[in-house]
Amino acid sequence: MKVAKDPSGKEINALAQHINNLLTPAAPFFFNTLYDPYREGADFVRGYPFSLREGVTTAISHGLWLNIPDYDAPTQLVKPLERNTRYVDAVLTIPKGTLFPMCGMNLGFHREIIGPAMYFGLMGDGQPIGRYDDMWAGWCAKVICDHLGLGVKTGLPYIWHSKASNPFVNLKKEYKGIYWQEDIIPFFQNVTLPKECTTPQKCYIELSKLVKEKLGPIDPYFEKLSDAMVTWIDAWDELNPSTDGVTTAKAEPSKSKTTTTTSTTALHRHPSTLNRHIRPQQTHTITTKTTQFITLFITTFKTLIKKRIRDFQIPHVNLALYMIQSNNEIRKMWEWVIIVKLSLHISSSVSKAQILLPLNYISSSSPRRNLHRYGHQRRHTTTPLQPKKTVCRRMETVGAIKIIPRGKMMAVSCMHTHNKYPLLNPLNSPPHRHHVCSINRHQTAFDIVIPTIRNLDFLEQWRPFFQPYHLIIVQDGDPSIKIRVPEGYDYELYNRNDINRILGAKASCISFKDGACRCFGFLVSKKKYIFTIDDDCFVAKDPSGKEINALAQHVHNLSTPSTPFFFNTLYDPYREGADFVRGYPFSLREGVTTAISHGLWLNIPDYDAPTQLVKPRERNTRYVDAVMTIPKGTLFPMCAMNLAFDRELIGPAMYFGLMGQGHPIGRYDDMWAGWCAKVTCDHLGLGVKTGLPYLSHSKASNPFVNLKKEFKGLFWQEELIPFFQNVTLPEECTTAQKCYIELSKLVKEKLVSIDPYFEKLSDAMVTWIDAWNELNPSTDGEATVKVNKSSKPK
Structure with a gap:
């Protein structure tokens, strides 16, 4: 580990930031969109309950890292060259009821109030698991912090992680943990500690009992771990007799009436080599002949319009887009773009290795178009293709998922075993992760809604971004006043008279002034x-x-998906240059x-x-x-x-x-x-x-x-x-x-x-x-x- 630098080039004093984090309160009961309200230049935003603004004592300060990411072994193998270069200038409280993957490489904590829960488990030599030491401590400590009314912060400070550990060695250490965590996470999410547990020691002893009772059936290791947890507390009390009972806290969620609900999660087992969602779905056979192709999709189009099927409701591994440009019958039906789902072609050797290999080719219908690649890194690499490289001969079976309004994108990757570059692992990239987010004409799917009482001159600054879109302007106040809208915009303007005319008696539900x-x-x-945007908001830089x-x-x-069931300390894992960190459950990564x-x-x-x-x-x-x-x-x-x-x-x-x-x-x-x-x-x-x-x-x-x-x-x-x-x-x-x-x-x-x-x-x-x-x-x-x-x- 080395000293990191902020974007201005100044060296970061990590210890000073940890001290600041621990000395200022945390706010675990309600999310503040300006992040840490106790930092200089920040505060609680409008709508944040005043009774919660005093916050709670911060017990843990979890810092981050630049350069080498803290990834699990499968992600390391898939993304060996990825580096974390994004400096996020934020500190935030992890909400109550939400677990997170704690990394021990940059960590500060209040030893007196949470130290007894900071046991890093039985790992390494002689144990069946490794590299889950800080995860175990983090899950135990977070549950105890939630129970005792303490806070956990993550974000700043950053340190420089200079050396990546060997992913093959890591895989041996993590192998069982990758499976076990799918049961461990729900266990911790459902833990309820009794009110009598008013110190971290008492909480930890209670946790040890629950570990033996609930996790023991998974593997005998957890009985051994449970006993070790008790031994750890005995050792703690022996070496720290003055702290035994000193850190007594009221097990109350807050001084206010506010309570919180516990987060839940959807976890799926992996009974075989491949995730069950990655198995081929029902397919339709097509040929490259235009007539058969068009006939199939006209039929599919009519069927799907009735069923209103959306792509996010059906698991899929890969997407291909085809633009039907020459058929008159399709043109009469608004020139729809058709999204199809490819079946998988996986050799036995690939299945054993748990690796899917993508091949990025575009359909022959438009050989000189740009190829957009939606691989594990979620990059948009644009490459002109040569005609000889435009057809994947193994693209025989497809199944329609969704039909969406027209656009100019047509074609993207199919997934086969004949590419030498292993880019996608089914465990850490479940199918829902690969969503198409680059349809050219989003303006066909968006309306911009603006409430106003004044002329909309502010739209001049937004013209480069808003002009292609349709505006819906809702005029508040006196309907006799004429609102001026800059020329060149496509818009509808509604005043109070229009609202009354359209809704009749139901207009009473729409506020006035x-x-x-x-x-x-x-x-x-x-x-x-x-x-929707306010009329006093302008383009930022x-x-x-x-x-x-x-x-x-x-x-x-x-x-792109959301991840509401478990906190990712690298924030949005679907952004380019980011991913899920070590310890994030694989079954939740589809979002x-x-x-x-x-x-x-x-x-x-x-x-x-x-x-x-x-x-x-x-x-x-x-x-x-x-x-x-x-x-x-x-x-x-x-x-x-x-x-x-x-x-x-x-x-x-x-x-x-x-x-x-x-x-x-x-x-x-x-x-x-x-x-x-x-x-x-x-x-x-x-x-x-x-x-x-x-x-x-x-x-x-x-x-x-x-x-x-x-x-x-x-x-x-x-x-x-x-x-x-x-x-x-x-x-x-x-x-x-x-x-x-x-x-x-x-x-x-x-x-x-x-x-x-x-x-x-x-x-x-x-x-x-x-x-x-x-x-x-x-x-x-x-x-x-x-x-x-x-x-x-x-």
Whole structure:
């Protein structure tokens, strides 16, 4: 290990950063989108409960590394040359109920309050497992921290990891751990320690008993490990008699009423050499003859339009895109691009080695087009192909997955054994990981929704990025005022008269004189995705001075999976140059479909009125180069000024409530939508990402006006947060609509005692769903998600 340098070239004092992390509180009960609120230049964002802002004592500071990544052996073998060069200027608290893969190479902790739980197990010589020492300590310590009300931080500081260990030696050490962790993770996620456990010693002794009881049947090693855990505590108490009982803590989640739910996970065993998802699915035989090819896909097209099958619902190993450019009948049907799934061709030798070898060839229909490769590294390498290298002779069988609107991409890789470069391992790259995220014409799938009361001159700066897209403008306030929109944009503009005309009596659910009116744009859109932005937000620049294409980053976030069941310390593993770190369960690496992409802002922070009044000149200048999934069971304060979401999957839950004129509350519209949507996503097995992209927030609203709007919300949120944290939706709720109707009932049942406003809000939630189904009859029940019982740990 060596001293690392920050982007400015300054050497990093890792110890000083660990000290700062440990001396400042952690915030494990609610996710703060500005990361560590206790750092200089940061704070809690609007919507963060005040009762939780004092935080809890930080017990563990987990640092990261540049250069050689801390990968498991399979990933090392697959990506031998990969280096971590991304410096993420952030510290964040890992939420309560969420496990993480702790690495012991850059770690600080409070010995008095968590030291007894920092036992690194039985590893190495004479033991059947190695390289899981820090993982074991991390899982035990995190469970104990959660129980004792202590915090765990990760992120800064960085150190320089200079030498990669031998992956073949590592594979021998990790082999059993790779399988065992699929049972160990659910065990730790379901551990409940009794209230009598008020010290780390007592917690650890209780854990040792549970290890023997629950993990002993996996392998006799765990009985031996359980005994060693007891011996460790005996040794600790013998050498540290003064600490025995000194670190007594109340086993309470928080001083507030807020409680949290435990994250769950979907874990799959690997009963054979290949993951069960990687086995060939039902296929259709085709030939290269154009007529047969077109006939097959016309039939498939008609069938799939009726079934509304989506690619994220069907496991797939590889994708190939074909653009039918010459057939008149296809042209009449809107020139659809067809995505197909290839079957596998795997030799016995390859199967034994657990390696799949990809061959990247493009279809002969367009030999000079660019090839886009979606391999393990998720790179977009563009190479002009020669005609002689355009046909893979083994591309005999395909199975249709999805038909999507037209684009210019046509063809990508098939997976065979005749490529000499081993790039893909089925264990650490399950099929869902390889999603197509580079369809050329995203504008056919996106609407941009803008609420406003003024001329939209700000669109001039966004022209290079927004002009190809369709805008839906929702004019708030006086409908007689004409709003000017810059020339060249394709848009629809709706004012209050239009809303009343279209919705009739149901227009009562749309707020007036408040930004919450934007959700009307979600209602009338017919696109799959929505990007919504405020009219005081401008194009931001990254640290290199390059303008940020916010919409492009949202596209990437939504088209790659989320990982809500286990925290990845390298943040989004689907970004180029990143991956899952050592200790991340392989069965969770396929991720889940991303429903929400929550972007951030530079310049004017999104603070509540009290914080605005206290910090009138504070500006957010910290660019954090990261995207991360908000863990399941963790709420966050959603801000609508830079937000994108999958309208088909989560749109019905994106109702911004009753705010503004005629209502006792304002500036909680996006918060309400965020809490409802997050609970719905957690129930349906969907993901929520936050982080990149950034935009520049240019105008601070009046804090005195804001205080009037927020006043009741500041009190109410202390009861609203626990309500949402404890919501349990029935399994029968398999669509966003059904979830939202169920939520409306719970709002009326549980929240009306706070204020009669919530009865009115509950009725408006039902009206909103009625309006949604009326304007979107084809989507009623379309976005059905199977709530899998097996998604819960054993």
